[in-house]
Amino acid sequence: MLERQLLLNAVVAGSTYSLVALGFSVIYSVCRFFHFTHAAVITCGAYLAWTFIFLVGLPPAVGIVLAVLCTALLGAILYGCFYHFLMLRQASPLVMLLASLGMYTVIQNAISLAYGDVYRTLSPNASFGSYPILGARITGVQVATLTANVLLYGAIGWALARTKPGRIARAVANDRELANTYGIDERLVFLVVFAVGSLLAGVAGILIAFDGSINPTMGFDALLMGVVAAIIGGVGSIPGSVAGGFFIGFIQAFGVWKLPTEWQGGIVFIVLLAFLVFRPNGFFGKPLPRHTV
Amino acid sequence: MDGVALTFDPGEITAIVGPNGAGKSTLINVLSGYVRPDRGQWYWGATELTKLPPFKIARAGVTRTFQQVRVANQVTVLDNLLLAFRGQKGERLSNAILGIGIREQEKQNHERARELLELVGLEQQALLPAEVLSFGQQKLVSIACCLAMDPDVIMLDEPVSGVDYTLRSRILALLAQLRDRGKLTIFVEHDITAVREVANRAVVMNAGKVLCQGQPGDILRSPEVVEAFLG
Amino acid sequence: MASLVSRYLGIRFDMDYAFHLIVLISIYAILAVSLDLLVGQTGLVSISQAAFYAAGAYIGAILAVGLRAPFLIEVLAAMLGAALISLLVSIPSIHLRGDYFFIATFAFQLVVTSLLNNWVTVTRGPLGLAGISPVILFGVRIESSGKFAILAVAATAISYVIVWRVVRSPFGRVMRAIREDELFAQSLGKNTQGMKVIVVALSAAFAAVGGCLYAHYMTYIDPTNFTFTESLLILSMVVIGGAGSLIGPFVGAGVLVLLPEVLRLIGLPSNTAANIRQLFYGGLLVTLMFLRPRGFFGKYGFGRKT
Numbered sequence: 008m009l010e011r012q013l014l015l016n017a018v019v020a021g022s023t024y025s026l027v028a029l030g031f032s033v034i035y036s037v038c039r040f041f042h043f044t045h046a047a048v049i050t051c052g053a054y055l056a057w058t059f060i061f062l063v064g065l066p067p068a069v070g071i072v073l074a075v076l077c078t079a080l081l082g083a084i085l086y087g088c089f090y091h092f093l094m095l096r097q098a099s100p101l102v103m104l105l106a107s108l109g110m111y112t113v114i115q116n117a118i119s120l121a122y123g124d125v126y127r128t129l130s131p132n133a134s135f136g137s138y139p140i141l142g143a144r145i146t147g148v149q150v151a152t153l154t155a156n157v158l159l160y161g162a163i164g165w166a167l168a169r170t171k172p173g174r175i176a177r178a179v180a181n182d183r184e185l186a187n188t189y190g191i192d193e194r195l196v197f198l199v200v201f202a203v204g205s206l207l208a209g210v211a212g213i214l215i216a217f218d219g220s221i222n223p224t225m226g227f228d229a230l231l232m233g234v235v236a237a238i239i240g241g242v243g244s245i246p247g248s249v250a251g252g253f254f255i256g257f258i259q260a261f262g263v264w265k266l267p268t269e270w271q272g273g274i275v276f277i278v279l280l281a282f283l284v285f286r287p288n289g290f291f292g293k294p295l296p297r298h299t300v
Numbered sequence: 301m302d303g304v305a306l307t308f309d310p311g312e313i314t315a316i317v318g319p320n321g322a323g324k325s326t327l328i329n330v331l332s333g334y335v336r337p338d339r340g341q342w343y344w345g346a347t348e349l350t351k352l353p354p355f356k357i358a359r360a361g362v363t364r365t366f367q368q369v370r371v372a373n374q375v376t377v378l379d380n381l382l383l384a385f386r387g388q389k390g391e392r393l394s395n396a397i398l399g400i401g402i403r404e405q406e407k408q409n410h411e412r413a414r415e416l417l418e419l420v421g422l423e424q425q426a427l428l429p430a431e432v433l434s435f436g437q438q439k440l441v442s443i444a445c446c447l448a449m450d451p452d453v454i455m456l457d458e459p460v461s462g463v464d465y466t467l468r469s470r471i472l473a474l475l476a477q478l479r480d481r482g483k484l485t486i487f488v489e490h491d492i493t494a495v496r497e498v499a500n501r502a503v504v505m506n507a508g509k510v511l512c513q514g515q516p517g518d519i520l521r522s523p524e525v526v527e528a529f530l531g
Numbered sequence: 532m533a534s535l536v537s538r539y540l541g542i543r544f545d546m547d548y549a550f551h552l553i554v555l556i557s558i559y560a561i562l563a564v565s566l567d568l569l570v571g572q573t574g575l576v577s578i579s580q581a582a583f584y585a586a587g588a589y590i591g592a593i594l595a596v597g598l599r600a601p602f603l604i605e606v607l608a609a610m611l612g613a614a615l616i617s618l619l620v621s622i623p624s625i626h627l628r629g630d631y632f633f634i635a636t637f638a639f640q641l642v643v644t645s646l647l648n649n650w651v652t653v654t655r656g657p658l659g660l661a662g663i664s665p666v667i668l669f670g671v672r673i674e675s676s677g678k679f680a681i682l683a684v685a686a687t688a689i690s691y692v693i694v695w696r697v698v699r700s701p702f703g704r705v706m707r708a709i710r711e712d713e714l715f716a717q718s719l720g721k722n723t724q725g726m727k728v729i730v731v732a733l734s735a736a737f738a739a740v741g742g743c744l745y746a747h748y749m750t751y752i753d754p755t756n757f758t759f760t761e762s763l764l765i766l767s768m769v770v771i772g773g774a775g776s777l778i779g780p781f782v783g784a785g786v787l788v789l790l791p792e793v794l795r796l797i798g799l800p801s802n803t804a805a806n807i808r809q810l811f812y813g814g815l816l817v818t819l820m821f822l823r824p825r826g827f828f829g830k831y832g833f834g835r836k837t
Binding site for chain 3: 355363380389390391393
Binding site for chain 3: 040041089092093096098099100101102104105106108109110111112113116117119120227228231234235238268269270271272273275276279280283284287
């Protein structure tokens with residue numbers, strides 16, 4: 008049935024948005040600035056996987072794992088060699104935002120120059136079979152997407168709640184100066200947080216690539232969805248990012264189902280506006296920062 | 301804050317004292333509209349200020365300074381003061397573009413600004429960006445801005461903390477002048493000598509509650525107050 | 532005189548080409564200064580200027596083609612339309628911290644692009660609007676590139692004068708106070724939220740002027756002229772030229788319009804030229820954020836970490 012298929016697609020798409028939201032949210036809640044380059048990191052994940060599998064010739068599983076690890080490394084480098092030095096210069100959040108916009112442009116165009124703007128695909132054969140489920144059909148790729156996403160939420164959620172590094176990260180997210188007085192080296196925390204967030208971005212990029220195609224600006228729309236999902240769910244909240252992602256997925260599917268084509272992009276914006284006006288905390292988050300004393 | 305009930309009168313200088321975390325700055329933040337309390341109301345004369353945003357409270361004649369001095373950093377001292385004057389026609393976009401009636405007002409405001417700068421002793425610094433001034437000088441600028449608003453009420457959050465001695469006496473002299481002009485002045489301070497010098501009333505707070513209030517001389521010697529500070 | 536100059540420079544100098552550059556620089560100068568009102572004067576970073584630019588271009592084009600409206604009426608209507616549209620972005624997000632306003636503009640930009648591509652009944656989607664008639668102003672039919680250059684320069688001059696008046700006025704003073712410390716501005720009795728909404732609307736209105744000019748000059752517009760990349764280009768002009776001054780955006784516009792032309796003269800293959808150009812802008816942006824956030828001629832360095 009069409010509705011069930013749409014619903015299923017919504018769930019799968021939503022899970023990927025949740026992943027992007029999660030990665031972005033983790034970085035934002037700890038480091039407190041808009042890391043726009045995250046969009047380029049997502050794209051890099053996909054291109055790295057493509058490179059390892061199709062140019063270098065590695066077996067897909069190895070290629071994917073290697074790509075994800077490299078993306079995490081990229082995130083760590085972005086912090087360690089770039090943002091870190093900006094922070095040393097007492098850069099304001101606006102400066103960080105502009106710098107990350109510039110860095111996004113640099114990376115995205117570097118990818119365009121290196122790989123061309125040609126649309127590529129990560130799975131030349133059809134999506135690894137399709138299986139009937141509850142009246143709709145789910146493809147192998149979609150199964151993999153859902154599994155990967157659920158596993159990752161669980162892992163991140165567990166890590167933040169139960170492990171020492173996780174608790175340290177949450178402490179820094181809550182109150183950076185206080186954490187500093189307790190001797191926590193925030194630089195190390197930022198490094199790890201960037202690596203983990205970027206790892207999630209890399210996985211998201213690869214999953215998007217499997218489901219669709221790869222092109223230099225793919226990280227872009229994903230980032231918008233992820234950011235809106237993070238805001239809807241409540242920035243900095245894990246269940247929030249997950250809920251927000253699925254919510255956006257459903258809204259989008261609803262848009263495809265019921266709305267004329269011109270409004271399908273608009274619906275995400277309208278949802279964002281509605282939340283900013285009526286429920287700035289999102290589902291689970293703390294109130295969005297207004298200007299406060 | 302917990303169960304705070306206070307009255308302030310014009311021509312009085314009230315000092316709010318207490319240990320850290322007593323709620324002193326919060327009191328000012330609430331009264332000026334920057335922090336919303338769970339319960340309570342407050343009024344200036346017949347006007348209820350309770351749910352008003354900070355800018356409306358300022359327009360009602362209730363002004364304040366900030367503990368961590370707030371001024372427009374890259375803007376000159378003179379411009380900071382010019383900002384503060386009320387009823388500027390040039391702040392309406394239509395007037396700004398068409399230039400209606402601005403020149404007269406600007407001239408007048410420039411005059412008043414220079415007078416105020418002389419009053420606080422900062423004429424030399426008029427054209428410097430506010431950020432290059434010392435901490436104490438910036439506090440003077442923010443007080444001058446309050447004065448430029450021709451307020452009825454001035455609330456100062458730690459006006460002399462961290463200020464060097466010469467500027468300190470200048471600030472305290474200003475506060476005394478405010479009292480003489482019939483303004484209602486409230487200030488939060490740690491510096492007890494300052495309190496003794498200018499305040500005619502002291503309110504002691506601790507842990508969000510008002511402990512006691514009265515003449516500074518008596519209050520500050522009373523045993524419960526001393527204990528609150530040391531305990 | 533053109534032949535004298537071309538003999539002197541030793542290159543083929545074409546007056547039409549010079550006029551073309553003048554028109555482009557003028558249009559971008561207007562766009563850049565409109566964004567500077569937001570970014571440099573009020574401290575609100577926005578990535579949706581191309582959306583307002585598009586609003587102006589499309590409203591102008593539709594009025595000109597569909598209703599044969601006189602040029603000045605068309606421009607005023609486009610300015611009003613863009614200003615009203617800006618309320619969709621500013622009202623919900625202006626009370627939040629800068630990052631969130633930025634996100635709202637980001638979402639807005641992407642949505643407008645999507646709308647331009649998909650609302651085929653109004654915008655003809657990817658086909659764009661063609662056959663936009665030349666401007667008829669005070670009885671003069673502006674068809675040659677030379678005449679249009681005069682129109683463009685006049686429009687730019689008028690825009691800059693208006694912006695200059697605003698910046699110099701008490702209104703401009705409050706804008707800068709909001710930029711420096713919004714809470715302080717509030718404590719002085721300024722309605723900062725209301726003023727920010729007005730500034731966004733003003734910025735959108737000026738961008739719309741640029742849009743009308745562009746529509747009539749090219750006689751054809753389509754959604755690819757008004758994308759996120761375009762917004763980023765305008766933002767780069769402001770930041771590189773220098774935020775918070777009048778000269779900065781103008782210089783930024785000049786440099787970022789002339790640079791690709793220079794690259795083209797050198798003979799870079801056109802498919803990679805765009806990427807190399809953008810790579811360069813991005814790199815320049817990054818470098819400036821490290822070394823000199825206020826750009827070459829700007830006065831505002833985007834604040835310091837409090």
